[in-house]
Amino acid sequence: MLDSSTQHDHRPEGREQHRETGPGDADIPTANAGCGLTVELAGRALEVRHDGLPSDARRLALDCLTDWLGCAIAGTREPASRIVTDCMLDEGGAPQASLVGQGIKASMPQAALVNGTASHVLDYDDVNLALPGHASVAIVPGLLALAEHREAPISDFIAAFVAGYETACRIGKLVSPAHYASGFHATATIGSLGSAMACAHLLSLPLEQSCFALGLAATQAAGLKAMFGSMAKPLHAGMAAQAGLRSALLAQKGFVSRGDALECFQGFARAHGDDFHPDRALAEPDGGYYILGNLFKFHASCFSTHSAIEAMTRLRREHRLTPGSISGIRILAGAECTICNIQSPSTPLETKFSLKTAAALALLGRDTSRLETWDEAAKEDVQAIARNIRVELQPGMGLSKSTVFVAAADRRSLEQTIDCNVPAGDKAAQSRRVADKFSAIAAPVIGARQCGDILRRIASNTHDWTLPDLMRHCGPARR
Known part of the structure; x- marks a missing residue:
């Protein structure tokens, strides 16, 4: 069991964890073989602070949010989005978080599912091949719903998003290439863990509960590449966002999973492929952050x-x-x-x-x-x-x-x-291009004036506004 007195600001030491045994156990990595990998990755993520991030990382986080909003708003017109929305409305639920582009609210998990599906249905959202997949559509929807409900400042959202993003990319490195090659859609599977870590960060969960959130997400992780080209693919993003959010909320309430879900016997890594590379997961990427390698799409296709x-x-x-x-x-x-x-x-x-x-x-x-x-x-x-x-x-x-x-x-x-796996060198020019793309695809749904309001809000001082301030501009076009 992890030390329950560990605080949010402290990096944990790797430690022995309970593990099961089974056939062929000698060939299965223990928690120590991964250096207490779940603990270590969660601890690194919990250390992320907005003011400690380089300016390019903060800029990219806001660009990811802008790009995600454009894709989600434009995606609300697609049949898959409408079907998922109708199903959620049939369920009923507390009006906690906004369905972007629609002017209505649903429960946080429902909003994560609907908005996640809408943001991926056009297949126009950003990519990072360290995953390999689409980090933003898995992480933003659940985190946004949580941040809106808690009236979190944008600076807290940015820090939590980067924490989840970096965790997802590191887990991608842990299980590549076998995980993706064997047929799993990493956006769905690894994305759910990134979502859980981002939400755990925003909730300021201690280390133990953050590891439990990762374990809960790991046991829900699902999604098949065989579904590409069908409505099930965008649903993967919504499912990942919802699973991650729910996992963090359950952990906050005291729900317990394993704390070594990534590396334990029959855990996430071994159940999802033959590759297990803790050294790659712990290695530092170029520039110190995986988000600096984020790739925005400017063709509306795979x-x-x-x-x-x-x-x-x-x-x-x-x-x-x-x-x-x-x-x-x-x-x-x-x-x-x-x-x-x-x-x-x-x-x-x-x-x-x-x-x-x-x-x-x-x-x-x-x-x-x-x-x-x-x-x-x-x-x-x-x-x-x-x-x-x-x-x-x-x-x-x-x-x-x-x-x-x-x-x-x-x-x-x-x-x-x-x-095309070449990150843009000129981040300012990339930001302008992302903003232009946002306006082009979102304006037909919410109008040019609201697009301008959103872009001005995102470009303003990141300590001056909260997520509800942003979401007030993300409904249908005002008449």
Whole structure:
């Protein structure tokens, strides 16, 4: 059992924890083999303070919030979002937290589920390949609901978000690559632990209860990559947010789980794959924070299609390509890109997971940052081009890299390789681009004036406002 007298501000020492035994136990890492890993990661997260974060990390946290809000508000128009909202309203519940873009409130767990689903339904939200997946859509919804209900200042939200974000990325490093490769959607599984840690931080839980929150989230963690292209994928984000929030609230009330859930026998790491790398989980990332490697999407599709879009766009522009000027296209991508290799998509959701469709849109010069583009991507003119594109998946290539080969009608052979896993160097320019994206996708739902109010609030001094102040601007357009 962990020392219940440990306070929020103290980093714990790794220590022996209760563990079960079972067949093949000699080959299973004990808590000590991971250096008390759950304890150590929770302790590091609990130390995060707003004023101790570098300015770029604070800026990125606000950019993640801005980007998340835009995706969530725009996502409320999608059928999956409406269905989840209707189910939550049928349940009834205390009006504790806002459903963004809708002007109504639900209980905190309900808001986490609805807002999390809405924020991921467009597949336009940010990414970090340390996870590998979408940290913000798993962490923000539950944390936002909790912060709004508690009237927390934005500075506390930022610190808690970074604490959850860093924990999720470290757990991603712990179980990579087997966890993702075996079919688990890391946004759903690892994201639930990031959500739990963020909420534990905002609640100022002591170390023991924070570890129990991680254990409760670990035992609820679920989500299959086989669901990509269906409504179940965005539901994963809502489920992760809800599970993390509920886990922290239960732990606060005294609900007990194991305190070594990451490393114990048949715990999270071993149950979800064959990889267990505590050294990688504890190593320091470039710049000291994983959030500095956050990648924002500026194409409204699966992140693993982005390099193919960029490569095809560059070839089209440099060589003035048109559908009539080429005789063939081949795309080389990593073996894990089976997630975005739907051959004949029939819905807008499926087109976002089709390398062929993405490349066809780029060849046609369509604006893949516009949501409407993907609504039309299943039409015959686009799919006629897509059917003549060949995709080859190669072991050893990552999720973010693609090479596009074009055989031109004049017998030229053209080639372009892009790896989109490159964080922006100019963070100020990135912030402006995120703000522009927010306005473009949120204004049709809440209006340009409210978009401006939200952006001004987020850009203001982070000690001067609370989350309820922000959420008052996030309802339907005022008349």
